[in-house]
Amino acid sequence: MTSTxxxxxxxxxxxxxxxxxxxxxxxxxxxxxxYPRSFADANGDGLGDLPGITAHLGALADLGVDAVWLSxxxxxxxxxxxYDVADYCDVDPIFGTLADFDEMLAxxxxxxxxxxxxxxxxxxxxxxxxxxxxxxxxxxxxxxxxYIFRDGRGEHGDLPPNNxxxxxxxxxxxxxxxxxxxxxxxxxxIFDSSQPDFDWTNEEVxxxxxxILRFWLDRGVDGFRVDVAHGLMKKDGLPDYTPPxxxxxxxxxxxxxxxxxxxxxxxxxxDWHEVLAAYxxxxxxxxxxxxxxxxxxxxxxxxxxxxxxxxxxxAMTDWNAPALRLVISESLRAFSAVGAPSTWVLSNHxxxxxxxxxxxxxxxxxxxxxGPLSVAQPIPELGLRRxxxxxxxxxxxxxxxxxxxxxxxxxxxxxxxxxxxxxDPTWFRTDHEKYGRDGCRVPIPWxxxxxxxxxxxxxxxxxxxxxxxDDYARDVEARDPDSTLSLYRRLLAERRAHGLGSAPFTWIxxxxxxxxxxxxxxxxxxxxVGTEPVELPAGSIxxxxxPFEGRALPADTAVWLIPA
Ligand code: NOJ
Numbered sequence: 342m343t344s345t346x347x348x349x350x351x352x353x354x355x356x357x358x359x360x361x362x363x364x365x366x367x368x369x370x371x372x373x374x375x376y377p378r379s380f381a382d383a384n385g386d387g388l389g390d391l392p393g394i395t396a397h398l399g400a401l402a403d404l405g406v407d408a409v410w411l412s413x414x415x416x417x418x419x420x421x422x423x424y425d426v427a428d429y430c431d432v433d434p435i436f437g438t439l440a441d442f443d444e445m446l447a448x449x450x451x452x453x454x455x456x457x458x459x460x461x462x463x464x465x466x467x468x469x470x471x472x473x474x475x476x477x478x479x480x481x482x483x484x485x486x487x488y489i490f491r492d493g494r495g496e497h498g499d500l501p502p503n504n505x506x507x508x509x510x511x512x513x514x515x516x517x518x519x520x521x522x523x524x525x526x527x528x529x530x531i532f533d534s535s536q537p538d539f540d541w542t543n544e545e546v547x548x549x550x551x552x553i554l555r556f557w558l559d560r561g562v563d564g565f566r567v568d569v570a571h572g573l574m575k576k577d578g579l580p581d582y583t584p585p586x587x588x589x590x591x592x593x594x595x596x597x598x599x600x601x602x603x604x605x606x607x608x609x610x611x612d613w614h615e616v617l618a619a620y621x622x623x624x625x626x627x628x629x630x631x632x633x634x635x636x637x638x639x640x641x642x643x644x645x646x647x648x649x650x651x652x653x654x655x656a657m658t659d660w661n662a663p664a665l666r667l668v669i670s671e672s673l674r675a676f677s678a679v680g681a682p683s684t685w686v687l688s689n690h691x692x693x694x695x696x697x698x699x700x701x702x703x704x705x706x707x708x709x710x711x712g713p714l715s716v717a718q719p720i721p722e723l724g725l726r727r728x729x730x731x732x733x734x735x736x737x738x739x740x741x742x743x744x745x746x747x748x749x750x751x752x753x754x755x756x757x758x759x760x761x762x763x764x765d766p767t768w769f770r771t772d773h774e775k776y777g778r779d780g781c782r783v784p785i786p787w788x789x790x791x792x793x794x795x796x797x798x799x800x801x802x803x804x805x806x807x808x809x810x811d812d813y814a815r816d817v818e819a820r821d822p823d824s825t826l827s828l829y830r831r832l833l834a835e836r837r838a839h840g841l842g843s844a845p846f847t848w849i850x851x852x853x854x855x856x857x858x859x860x861x862x863x864x865x866x867x868x869x870v871g872t873e874p875v876e877l878p879a880g881s882i883x884x885x886x887x888p889f890e891g892r893a894l895p896a897d898t899a900v901w902l903i904p905a
Contacts (some may be wrong), residue, residue: 369842387801564625
């Protein structure tokens with residue numbers, strides 16, 4: 342077979358990857374996402390909490406992560422699992438108290454682990470004091486001006502102000518009843534109707550978020566993961582927009598989606614950059630911005646804006662060597678061009694876990710999720726094998742990598758959650774047509790043979806754990822040298838020992854098209870993304886995603902080796 346690999350690599354990405362300026366920790370860090378609801382539950386109520394996190398941070402230090410990012414634990418009615426915040430500067434009692442937070446932070450710092458918290462600036466909960474004040478005030482009042490209220494269309498204003506569709510399904514607008522009991526204005530919500538969008542053209546909103554940033558910075562956090570960082574500014578006049586029928590909610594490469602990635606949004610992050618710069622210790626901002634290309638995503642990490650942006654184009658790439666080569670090359674080129682590290686991510690609380698996603702029998706658009714009646718179903722053994730190989734590739738790449746809780750155990754997506762137990766607003770807003778994201782959010786297993794597999798000691802769990810969860814328990818995997826946990830520990834240790842986060846990267850030409858081959862620092866990475874074995878070059882194998890004998894690398898396997 343002739344090699345077409347070289348042709349697939351954009352010229353700018355071959356050769357040495359330019360070292361990024363500076364040595365700030367976030368340029369190379371492995372950051373572990375804690376989803377507090379499902380990590381560890383100290384009080385046994387079935388929902389994870391801050392004391393549970395504190396008690397288990399030792400396991401993360403042992404894994405070898407540099408930092409943790411905590412999904413929201415602030416006061417919230419939990420309509421969108423905490424991404425609907427009612428008070429940005431306090432802890433929801435279901436997770437604990439501010440004192441619990443301080444203890445967690447001090448424990449993490451004592452273990453050398455930095456802590457990033459989630460900030461949700463696009464929208465609040467409808468239970469936020471400001472939204473309640475807006476409802477009680479008149480149209481045109483300063484209270485309404487903190488959100489996006491508009492009169493409806495049609496003779497009686499009973500049609501929504503435009504045709505935008507919520508990301509969770511249904512219209513992006515809901516109509517309120519005015520304080521005098523008459524049908525009233527409409528308010529915009531990109532997500533659930535209980536998540537009204539702020540109006541970021543309003544200086545009062547901007548000042549409030551500077552205050553919120555400082556509140557957490559003063560407590561000692563190392564940075565923020567910024568929710569929906571591409572959504573805060575809407576196009577002037579809120580024009581109608583119909584997404585392409587086959588497109589996803591990100592929009593295509595050339596689409597101007599009037600609520601995503603509007604140019605004015607960058608002013609906000611330049612302002613926040615200044616807020617963080619007044620603090621010591623390289624505090625970081627990471628953008629959650631679902632954009633279709635690395636070039637578009639890189640706009641969020643220009644030198645005077647944020648520090649990192651999730652690389653979703655990479656996360657959404659199938660297990661396909663040419664596609665992976667292209668997105669890796671494009672990412673290194675696009676992010677280096679603005680002096681930022683690329684990030685790498687395969688799983689989080691919004692996507693199908695990659696141990697299932699990488700071997701599905703059909704398409705499953707992002708956010709729809711999979712359940713018992715989905716056409717696309719995972720092939721479990723193949724999925725896990727590919728996930729281990731994909732993680733072996735990811736953790737060698739220069740830049741910063743994100744690991745979602747449970748992926749280090751090889752957890753699959755949970756498919757058979759009973760309908761009555763489902764919680765994701767997507768499930769309700771689409772009349773049960775789309776399963777949504779519950780399958781990647783099930784409480785994780787710690788100890789086999791214990792209640793709730795060691796998530797707590799009562800056996801309660803806010804989403805039911807499936808049969809067989811004990812097989813993935815951390816204590817079981819810790820004893821098995823071939824487990825996914827043992828693989829991740831080796832990968833993180835060798836990544837650190839060989840300085841891969843900041844090492845020069847070069848593709849190695851001359852391999853089959855379905856093989857990924859690159860050098861990063863003194864390590865050679867070979868991944869067999871095809872079906873036929875690949876003869877390995879001479880050298881000693883440092884880490885392998887699967888045990889195998891001899892020098893023929895089996896299908897769906899990746900190795901790190903030190904060339905002879
Ligand atoms: C992105 C978060 O990751 C997701 O879980 C949430 O539903 C939306 N933003 C809305 O906040």
